[in-house]
Amino acid sequence: MIVPAQNANPESLAHLDLEEEIARLKREMNAVILAHYYQESEIQDLADFVGDSLQLSQQAASTKADVIVFAGVLFMAETAKILNPSKLVLLPDLNAGCSLADGCPAAQFQAFRERHPGSVAITYINCSAEVKALSDIICTSSNAEKIIRQIPPEKHILFAPDQHLGRFLMKKTGRELTLWPGSCIVHEMFSEKSLVQLKERHPKALVLAHPECPEAVLRHADYVGSTTGILTFATHNPALEFIVATESGILHQMIKACPEKTFISAPGEGGCSCSECPHMKLNTMEKLYLCMRDRKPEIMLEEGLRQRALKPILRMLEMS
Numbered sequence: 001m002i003v004p005a006q007n008a009n010p011e012s013l014a015h016l017d018l019e020e021e022i023a024r025l026k027r028e029m030n031a032v033i034l035a036h037y038y039q040e041s042e043i044q045d046l047a048d049f050v051g052d053s054l055q056l057s058q059q060a061a062s063t064k065a066d067v068i069v070f071a072g073v074l075f076m077a078e079t080a081k082i083l084n085p086s087k088l089v090l091l092p093d094l095n096a097g098c099s100l101a102d103g104c105p106a107a108q109f110q111a112f113r114e115r116h117p118g119s120v121a122i123t124y125i126n127c128s129a130e131v132k133a134l135s136d137i138i139c140t141s142s143n144a145e146k147i148i149r150q151i152p153p154e155k156h157i158l159f160a161p162d163q164h165l166g167r168f169l170m171k172k173t174g175r176e177l178t179l180w181p182g183s184c185i186v187h188e189m190f191s192e193k194s195l196v197q198l199k200e201r202h203p204k205a206l207v208l209a210h211p212e213c214p215e216a217v218l219r220h221a222d223y224v225g226s227t228t229g230i231l232t233f234a235t236h237n238p239a240l241e242f243i244v245a246t247e248s249g250i251l252h253q254m255i256k257a258c259p260e261k262t263f264i265s266a267p268g269e270g271g272c273s274c275s276e277c278p279h280m281k282l283n284t285m286e287k288l289y290l291c292m293r294d295r296k297p298e299i300m301l302e303e304g305l306r307q308r309a310l311k312p313i314l315r316m317l318e319m320s
């Protein structure tokens, strides 16, 4: 009998207490579990650190652990490996990619650079190691503005791969940026029309948005920032109701920090709730356990590439 792929169950882990097993393996391996806010809540709850992309790379840069288990997507785990060549870096599912990284192939990025000689290439961390190696400075949503403000005004800036973040930064800094036309499949789905209708039903709610959202959505936001920025704003602002225009995994920490407040996921077209990142959600508790038990999938990078990609990441960490 042929078992369809989706029904194939190579190994049942039902008899295991996964939380306990992961904690045991973590001790035995001297591992640290770093998780992004878009991971499922069970994974966030057992991670040693949960944060935004900048915080996660800072944690990866400073960890004393022998093994880094990255509960996030490939570009994040690659960044951890670039910073820690001698450590074992594990990603529960190697297919956990990112539409921004996938939409910016290195050969095309190189051609983009060659069309603008003399420009500074500031590249969002959501890109491959190859694209990092072709960039001058890496940035995240929480330090991009600060980094752009440190570039001399006579220098022209190329910004890739997120066009919406790029446009937001142009408005914030008043700088002209040449943008790569990429976007995030999750943030691009939020609908201005549905958001306006939702706001009418919740007139007291503040809108919090990630800068990967299109300009038409950002124009309705009371606050625009990284995932950590959104969480911090909601925690300290006295409002009791918030509409959140980013991946819905962040709601877990928002509810934990402010159980008395109401958080509503921003809607997509026709009111659909499509705010889950299919890449981030490829990681599961089972895969987290298996990657630790089997010490794979492991992130591996060719040393020359790693060294070229390291330079713009270190510049980011210095300039943050």
Ligand code: 13P
Binding pocket: 051, 052, 053, 054, 126, 140, 141, 142, 210, 212, 225, 226, 227, 228
């Ligand atoms: P931050 O957590 O840095 O805001 O980034 C969001 C994101 O899209 C990660 O993929």
Ligand code: SF4
Binding pocket: 038, 073, 097, 098, 099, 100, 101, 126, 184, 185, 186, 187, 212, 247, 277, 278, 279, 280
């Ligand atoms: Fe990439 Fe968007 Fe998923 Fe973040 S939410 S990993 S930017 S596809």
